[in-house]
Amino acid sequence: MSLGALRPSPLVEQATVRLREQITSGEWAVGTRLPGETTLAKSLGVGRSTVREALRALAGAGLVQARQGSGVFVIATKPKEDWSTRLRQAAIADVYEVRMLVEVEAVQLAALRRTDDDVAALHGALARRREAAHAGNAEFVEADIALHGAMVAAAHNPVLTGLFSEFVPVLQQRLLDLLEMLNLRSDDPNHGDEGHAELVNAVVRGDAEAAGRALRNELEQTLALLHSL
Known part of the structure; x- marks a missing residue:
């Protein structure tokens, strides 16, 4: 499943949605280590800061977790309800x-x-x-x-x-x-x-x-x- 470059609009929101789709669709299963920020930025056609903000949003939704020195991992496929x-x-x-x-x-x-x-x-x-x-x-x-x-x-x-x-x-x-x-x-x-x-x-x-x-x-x-x- 190709991520595809994004249109110029609220890029953080678009990046968050696109990455969330990868997780909720099962493309990235629980336990999967996400590609690095540089790789994700290139795939999405955005800067690393946009990817970083999107990953923070996904972490806030309980979908991913950053592990010191190891990267960012998928920890759930459904967002936690607010x-x-x-x-x-x-x-x-x-x-x-x-x-x-x-x-x-x-x-x-x-x-x-x-x-x-x-x-x-x-x-x-x-x-x-x-x-x-x-x-x-x-x-x-x-x-x-x-x-x-x-x-x-x-x-x-x-x-x-x-x-x-x-x-x-x-x-x-x-x-x-x-x-x-x-x-x-x-x-x-x-x-x-x-x-x-x-x-x-x-x-x-x-x-x-x-x-x-x-x-x-x-x-x-x-x-x-x-x-x-």
Whole structure:
């Protein structure tokens, strides 16, 4: 299988794709030592720096590994899935269980660390959630997640904030599906308002235990619905 010279465009991306194809197609099996950078550069019609960057990308995908003094070897024929991909493919109940672990801890920290700006943001987010009760499901879900995001932000832990942001795309779609499937807002357009108000109030007054309990109760109710489907 000839590699073939590349067109002048994002060369690193093209080189990465071409080399990945060699591996995933079985041309280079697990344990194979890749040709040297000079050989690969000549085959692809690019510079050695482009090849080096492409090999770094393949290493990041878990396909190859550089061994000191020996070269670069194929260690897998399928790229490892990133966190976002795993979340998209996971069962929503599993996502919710992990969300509970992350977010309950976050709101407890938020109750201890919230600033005046955080308090204002929480009140504003709760008000917007209430306003969204008069809108469609998509707007309501967006406002709901924004309120939870404001609580996580009040914990002032960038790792927790980053973890929550990874959940957002999956949560947004799955919550929308859940609302529409069970028609949860037919009798109460502002579904869950009491629990969210209790949560905001607990964070604002600095009661970490009450904040954790309020959020856990809310998420457990949703999780029970998911398990009942």
